[in-house]
Amino acid sequence: MKKNGVDNLAFEPPSPEQRRAVPGPQQSPDPQEEEEAAEELCGWGRCAPPLLQLCNNAKGYLLFYSLLSVFQGIIVNGLINVSISTIEKRYELNSSLTGLISASYDIAFCVLCLFISFYGERGHKPRWLAFASFLIGLGSLVFSLPHFLSGVYKYGEKLDDTCPVTNSQFYNATCTPGSKSSLSNYLYVFILGQLILGAGGTPLYTLGTAFIDDSVPKHKASVYIGIGYSMSLLGPAVGYVLGGQLLNIYVDFNQQVRTDITPDDPRWVGAWWVAFVVCSFCTWLLVAPFSYFPRRLPGTQRIQAEKISEAHDDGKEHKDMGKDIKNFPWTLWSMLRNPVLMCLVIAAAVEALVATGFATFLPKFIENQFGFSSSYSATLGGVVLVPGAALGQIISGTLVSKLKLDCKNVIKFIAITCSIALALNSVFLFAKCGNEPFAGVSETYNGTGMLSNLTAPCNMNCRCLRSVYLPVCGTDEVQYFSPCYAGCSSVSIQKSGKVYSNCSCIVNPKTAFNNFTNGAITGKCTSKCTALPAFLFFFFLTVVFTFMAVTPTTVAILRCVPDMHRSFAMGVHMLFLRLIGTIPGPILFGVAIDNSCTLWSVDNCGKSGACWVYNNHLMAYTLMGISATCKVISIAFTVIAFVLYKPPPVKTSASQKDIETEMSVQL
Structure with a gap:
């Protein structure tokens, strides 16, 4: 068997078992070799049953990594996004505050990612993921607590509200000065749940990804990472569908309360909390499997020895850093001074700003633009976002692997896919809908009254x-x-x-x-807009090409730094991804959507709550402007990274070629 023209049998060192099998003095067991072999067994301490060794390989690890990614995706990127509009109504929050809830996950990620990626590089990575599984389950359970603490949902007993309103119907119209609903205080419980989820997600996408890259050959890494990332998108798919269906069930179905409203009623609140409880216990089941994996998989040392560094400028000045905890600041400084790494990180972070914003508010966009219910809009959003993102990552990972692209060509591939996504972003220009006529909001009452005033002579x-x-x-x-x-x-x-x-x-x-x-x-008037099929089709293509850059970006980041710093480079990548992208993304999109509101809910004291009606044209143009601007910035930084990247010196490849030639002559 040959690889790169070299007979692997001529170079591959004998395994510890082969060396012990040789007659003579070499038969005596080497304690160090036995210790290294024991470290590669799957189990806990000396308890390493043969059955567990069936999963003691890269494919077995990828299986459990994918399962954890699925449940993390169900909770963080699926259920939470689907439940956002429902949580707004139930706990009297606006989009800016629910955007803060979404961003809290990334705030925790930012605070912890550098330290976990730096210290975890020297630790037991699979057991870090076992701890991550526990935290993700705990965070999901905490996120559901407001349902159990806030009591039964009260949407109001008065349903008809016909004219005139009698005095007896003013029972809920009294304003007590200084009174404030306590429901909005549950905002802090949601934030706490998201902070715990963020702490659990940090090892998954830093140490977990680096462990995959450590354990497989270089040309297979993009496939494994692509599969892992695409499986992480299966979670949001399940979350969108499951969460969307649960929203058709009344929130307090377990309380046996009588309801006089249906899911089409704007006051309806679905059972958003059920899936969070179920997923918390399912995620805890993964704690044990990750605890059994060894510090490194069998064959990892041989795989690492065969890899050739593609670090930018060969990473010479950084090779001795990162071996001690005291070198943390210097290692971080070396990462920040790597121009290729930082350009790729910034480009990915700006793309993440758009992706996270749409993941959070796409169901709300569809609901208001095309006049569908929250449940149906969430399902449509999941059908577009999740398969498109998964398909993009699988395609890009396969192409990079099959074409065996080096680091420079991977960066070029990223720039091409981002440019295509920018062109497809124009979907918002033609696949949008205007507002249906709304008396007192978008038009007057038959020429009487004023806009932005619901009261007119007729009422x-x-x-x-x-x-x-x-x-x-x-x-x-x-x-x-x-x-x-x-x-x-x-x-x-x-x-x-x-x-x-x-x-x-x-x-x-x-x-x-x-x-x-x-x-x-x-009910609302049926929308006459027919642009939904065109919007879904072109937005799906936009998502595909946007996420085709995700796996190649990860591969390029792992290649442009020294091998010993790959986990830390992923930590730096995730830090900027959160700081520039996923933290401000939902907040920015939430503020933009709030600015397009034309009718706010108002309580009896005149305080605004959630938004009932939006200006559809303004919402579409605003979101398109944010998306297009971010993509232009991302492409610019990717091009800069391509120009600045310096591949390793040719002498490394030349020396390898000399060895191959010499061995060919000997054979």
Whole structure:
């Protein structure tokens, strides 16, 4: 068997078992060799059953690494993203605060990643992942605690809100000065859960990835890393689908409470908490398998000996660093001085800003742009984001492996995929929807009243409650905040639901509901926009090409630094990924979405809560502008990295070629 033209049998050193089998003095066991062999057994201490050795290889490790990545993805990138809009309504939070919840995971990651990646490089990496499994399960359980601590959800007993509102219906309209809902205080519990999840995710994507690169040949590393990363995206897929389906179940189904609302009602809150509890216990099951893996897999030393460094500028001045804890500052400084590493890190971080922002708010974007329910929007978001991201990483990992690209060509590959993604970003220009007519928000009440004012002459005497949001669609195909604001004085129960009639604000009917020409039915008006298929198709392609840069970026980062610093380089990469990308990403997107709000919920004291209606055009253009700007910056830094990268001196390859030639002559 030959590799790179060299007979491996001529170079491969005999194993400890082969050396002990040679007759003569060499048969005496070498204590050091026996100790090294014991360190490569799967088990705990001297307990190493033969059955466990079946998983004691790179494929076995990849299996459990992928399972942990799946559950971490279900919780962090799936369930939390799906539940964001539901948590906003349930705990009276706005998008900026829920963006802070999403960013809390990355804050913990930033604080810990450098230290864990530096100290973990010298430690037992699989057991670090066992600890990570425990923390991820604990964080998921903590995140679900607000449901058990906040009591039963109360959406209000008054459902009809017809005109006029009687005095007895003002029971919930009283404002107590200085009163404040305690629900928003659960924000801190959500943040605590995310901080624990961030601490658990740190070893997974620093030490876990470096352990894969240590344990497989260089040309196979991109495939293994690509599979691991793509499996981590299976988690969000499951999270989006599972979480979306659970949102169709009432939040307090276990309390046996009576509900008079359906999932189509804007006040509906689904059972967002169930999957968090289940996933916490499932993740704890992975603690034991990771604890059994050895410090290094069998054959790792031979694989490391065969690898040729591709470190930028050969990494000469850094080779002796990082052997002692006291060298932590100098090792960090050497990483920061590596221009290729830093350009790749910044480029990846800026891309992550966009990816995290869309992962958090894409369901909300679809819900408001195309008029679907939270559950259906979450499912559509998962169908686009997760398969696209997984497909992109698998394709790129396979291409890099099959083409055997060196570090410089990998960087060129990254620049090409990012450029294509930038061109596809124009999907927001043509695949967007305007707002359906909304009385008092996007248009006046038949020429009366003013914009941004729900009160008009036709409903002035109704004394409607602004705190009760019950949208109805009139026969004039205009949406109203509630039956009261539409001036409806009668209600009847039909098979299709409640039908309101005698609506004084509806004067130009275009249709009829059960022979009521000036009536209205519950729910928002159906969107007439037909751009959803085009949006989903082009956004899917954008996601594919965006994530085609993820695995090659990881490979390039691991190659452009000295071998002993690969874990630490991943720590630096993840630090900047969070600081520049995933922390500000949800916050920036949340602020941008809030700025496009045209109708806020208001309590009886006039305090704003969640947003009910957005300006769809402004939202689409704002998100497109953020995405395009970030991609241009990412491409610029990738090109700079390509220009600055200096491959190792040719003498390394030349000496290898001389050895190959000499061996060919001998053979």
